[in-house]
Amino acid sequence: MEPLGATTVFLVICVSSLLFLSAWRKMSGSGKLPPGPVAFPIIGNMLQLTMKNLPQHIDELSAKYGPIFTIYLGSERVVVLYGHEIVKEALIGLGDEFSGRGSMPIFEKSAKGRGILFSNGEQWKQLRRFALTNLRHFGMGKKSIEERIQEETYFLMERLRNTHGRPFDPTLFLTHALSNVICSIVFGDRFDYEDKKFVTLISLVQENDKLQRSPWTAVCSGLYSFFPTLMAYIPGPHRRIFKNAQEFRRFVLERVKMHKESLDPNYPQDFIDAFLVKLEQEQKNVQSEFNVESLARSTIELFVGGTGTTSITLKYGLLILLKYPEIEEKVHEEIDRVIGQSRSPCMADRSQMPYTDAVIHEIQRFIALVPLGVPRTVTREVHLKQYVIPKGTTIFPALKSVLYDSREFPNPEQFNPGHFLDENGAFKKSDYFVPFSAGKRICVGEGLARMEFFLVLTMILQNFTLKPVVDAKDIDITPESSFMSNAPKSYQLYVLPR
Incomplete structure (x- = not known):
């Protein structure tokens, strides 16, 4: 193999490994997170979820995991709130903690x-x-x-x-x-x-x-x-x-x-x-x-x-x-x-x-109109029900589940x-x-x-x-x-x- 080609392959492996470790670290060691489907490093649950029909998948996941559960969109940790009781407890009862805007990279770049x-x-x-x-x-x-x-x-x-x-x-x-x-x-x-x-x-x-x-x-x-x-x-x-x-x-x-x-x-x-x-x-x-x-x-x-x-x-x-x-x-x-x-x-x-x-x-x-609500994020570590939601976690308040x-x-x-x-x-x-x-x-x-x-x-x-x-x-x-x-x-x- 040519030296330049070997160097390129080595760099690709290194970068991929760093991404893998970063994503794995973010997805593991997360304490008492709400339950959810098993997620793969880097891609999370993306293969299990169809983004176009994500609200429907959320309904199905709630039937299995209850009113509060965790999914991963890539390495992005998302806690879903499903139903009137948990949405009200979070957005109103813990209003300050749930007042952050969730990660939306493309639109954040536009908004600067x-x-x-x-x-x-x-x-x-x-x-x-x-x-x-x-x-x-x-x-x-x-x-x-x-x-x-x-x-x-x-x-x-x-x-x-x-x-x-x-x-x-x-x-x-x-x-x-x-x-x-x-x-x-x-x-x-x-x-x-x-x-x-x-x-x-x-x-x-x-x-x-x-x-x-x-x-x-x-x-x-x-x-x-x-x-x-x-x-x-x-x-x-x-x-x-x-x-x-x-x-x-x-x-x-x-x-x-x-x-x-x-x-x-x-x-x-x-x-x-x-x-x-x-x-x-x-x-x-x-x-x-x-x-x-x-x-x-x-x-x-x-x-x-x-x-x-x-x-x-x-x-x-x-x-x-x-x-x-x-x-x-x-x-x-x-x-x-x-x-x-x-x-x-x-x-x-x-x-x-x-x-x-x-x-x-x-x-x-x-x-x-907005079935999952506009994404929020928690501004500090939050104890909700028997779970711990780390600071910076993206939140989907599933408004359709309330409506x-x-x-x-x-x-x-x-x-x-x-x-x-x-x-x-x-x-x-x-x-x-x-x-x-x-x-x-x-x-x-x-x-x-x-x-x-x-x-x-x-x-x-x-x-x-x-x-x-x-x-x-x-x-x-x-x-x-x-x-x-x-x-x-x-x-x-x-x-x-x-």
């Missing part, structure tokens, strides 16, 4: 450790507090944003009328409308639906959603944690995610430049203005968590989160109502009785519309608004309703999403009757499931003016 979603520690606390304060200041939960949602929904109604009884895919209509609501908060204004930059941004959001739900992304994420330098040169969905992140960043920095030119520090008009004022206040603080990168990333996360999740939920909700026209008809009756046709729905109506409120909650429960708990929701696989109604037909709250997660990492946009969902759905059903393009019994409402999220299958519908 900045922003609200992927940061940890003091940075996360300060940015989250700032975001919540200013989302409320600029209208979240207030009359001002309610009027903004109503205004944007008028544009949506006009677009729906212009379909003139023709079948169409509702995806873009819903995405544009809901995106403009969050745009008014973070950028200070809405976009025309034909604006080229807006169209580009929406296409990036939709592409990222598809990429995040791809099983290949999960595989690439695992490989990236081992070989970050090498993966930067290997084709795959991770490289497209990185490119899209740069596109978002460029757009936001353009808007930041425009805001700097028009900023009145005494009267900030939107989230970017407020952040710029904060930057000025923190200028002399060398340890400040507020800088241009955290501004860019926080703005991107608010925009993407406010654009994607609610529009997907509404799109799924319309599909479910196409499947069950009798449920849609009951919502029509309640809208006609409480609101009528002479005015727009408002948030004050919700307390008088228990059936509609129940339908909205059941849609969110049924679709379990589908048969003790709270009989026959959870069936769509039934009665899950949120008492024997008198009044709306019934449930501690098991956790589509936005729970504890200290609960979604910052929960209040806005709840308002949007109620106002947009009721206004659509106030003005239109939904009609499927196929027989209702042939409509498939099972999700396109992935490691990250659920989404409805593509479909078209008619909307008929009432």
Whole structure:
């Protein structure tokens, strides 16, 4: 063998051995970890788990190992919390300990450790507090944003009328409308639906959603944690995610430049203005968590989160109502009785519309948009039940296991608004309703999403009757499931003016 070839083989063996020993050390000697399937060094349980159907595998593993168990995605140790009791005990009872963001290597690279979603520690606390304060200041939960949602929904109604009884895919209509609501908060204004930059941004959001739900992304994420330098040169969905992140960043920095030119520090008009004022206040603080990168990333996360999740939920909700026209008809009756046709729905109506409120909650429960929750990590060693979870362990709080708990929701696989109604037909709250997660990492946009969902759905059903393009019994409402999220299958519908 040539000397150079022998040296190469020797180096490969050494590197492989080091990786093996590192992974084995991480997976062994872990004390009283929750039980789980036998894992192999380096690859963990990857051969036993299909990433696309990971939520289903989690159900099966829970049946064998109970409400808390351990799996390994590569060498990454993951403790899964399954069921209402253990999720509540961890995320709420031990909120500080379970407040870390879990490892998501590809998305962490895109975020560069900045922003609200992927940061940890003091940075996360300060940015989250700032975001919540200013989302409320600029209208979240207030009359001002309610009027903004109503205004944007008028544009949506006009677009729906212009379909003139023709079948169409509702995806873009819903995405544009809901995106403009969050745009008014973070950028200070809405976009025309034909604006080229807006169209580009929406296409990036939709592409990222598809990429995040791809099983290949999960595989690439695992490989990236081992070989970050090498993966930067290997084709795959991770490289497209990185490119899209740069596109978002460029757009936001353009808007930041425009805001700097028009900023009145005494009267900030939107989230970017407020952040710029904060930057000025923190200028002399060398340890400040507020800088241009955290501004860019926080703005991107608010925009993407406010654009994607609610529009997907509404799109799924319309599909479910196409499947069950009798449920849609009951919502029509309640809208006609409480609101009528002479005015727009408002948030004050919700307390008088228990059936509609129940339908909205059941849609969110049924679709379990993020079945495993966004990964967490424990910030220090935690004793949970009879087990010890080491600091830094990734946590999957399986939200679907709470939303589908048969003790709270009989026959959870069936769509039934009665899950949120008492024997008198009044709306019934449930501690098991956790589509936005729970504890200290609960979604910052929960209040806005709840308002949007109620106002947009009721206004659509106030003005239109939904009609499927196929027989209702042939409509498939099972999700396109992935490691990250659920989404409805593509479909078209008619909307008929009432």
